[in-house]
Structure formats: C-alpha cells, structure tokens
Amino acid sequence: MKYSALLFDFDGVIAHTQPVMKQVLWKFFSEKNLDVAESEYEKDAWASKSLDQVCESLKIHHSIILEVGELRKNIWEGQRALFTAGLESDPSLIPLLEYAQKSNIPVAIGTNSARQRVEWVLELMKID
Numbered sequence: 001m002k003y004s005a006l007l008f009d010f011d012g013v014i015a016h017t018q019p020v021m022k023q024v025l026w027k028f029f030s031e032k033n034l035d036v037a038e039s040e041y042e043k044d045a046w047a048s049k050s051l052d053q054v055c056e057s058l059k060i061h062h063s064i065i066l067e068v069g070e071l072r073k074n075i076w077e078g079q080r081a082l083f084t085a086g087l088e089s090d091p092s093l094i095p096l097l098e099y100a101q102k103s104n105i106p107v108a109i110g111t112n113s114a115r116q117r118v119e120w121v122l123e124l125m126k127i128d
Contacts, residue, residue, distance in 0.1 A: 003105050006096070010111035011047070015121050016088045017079075017113075018047045024078035025054075028071070034064055050112040072114070079117075087125055097127065 011017045022041050029036045036058065040046065044061075046054055051068045058064040100107050111118055122128075 003100070003103075005106045005108065006100055007108050007110055010109050010113055010118055010121075014089060014093065014109060014127070015083075015125060017083070017121070020079055020082040020087075021047070021075075023082065024075040027078055028074050034058075034062070036062060036064075076117075080120075083121060083124055087121065089125065094127075 008014050011021075022038070025041075025046075026036075026038055028034075040057075040061070044057055046057070049057070051071055055066045055068050055071060058066055097107065099105075109118065
C-alpha cells in the first residue's frame, strides 16, 4: 500500500496519555473536594474532550465553575511527574514512523492538546 501522508491523533495514539489525565483530574477533584464520579470520564467521553470542554461539562452537570487555565495549571505538575515515570505508545508506532521517514512520507499530528504539552511529551518519548 502506498501512502501519501500519515495523520496521527496525539492522545491515545502517539502517547497513551489518557490514564494519566484521568488520574490527575481525580486527584485535583479530590483535593478541591469536588464531587465528580469517575464513571463520568468514560460515560461522557472525556478522553476525547479538550480541557475547555471538560470545564463546560463540569459547569453543566455539576454547577462547578473552573477556568481552563486554573485546571491546566493545577494538573500540569501531576501530568509531568507521571509522564516522566513512563509513557507508552503502540509498539508499531516507531517502526511506522521510521518507515515514513525513510519513504519521505509526510507525518502530522492532530490534537486538541496544548502545543507545549505535545512537544514536551514527544521529546520525552524521544520522537523527533
């Protein structure tokens, strides 16, 4: 099969970041004494939402008002610590990226994550 380009989603494909995100979100909720059920993460597909959308969902379903900047700031250090402890990706990712590079196939990443976060995780994972 001949490819003209490859487009990857970042969270969940390039890096399995969602378990980390869920863990740091509920740590934040617990520290702030916010009553949010963990089952909402899967039920409302939070893994596919931006932090803006998570804040909107909290506002609608719980009358919890959080600014996305506040949430991002409060969970970033937890994410960094867990990411540094080890992130996984699909074992076939690196060989596929190497194939694309050798074959001059352009590669792009689509994400709703902050660019700084994506670049930091890529560097951490040694993906150039």
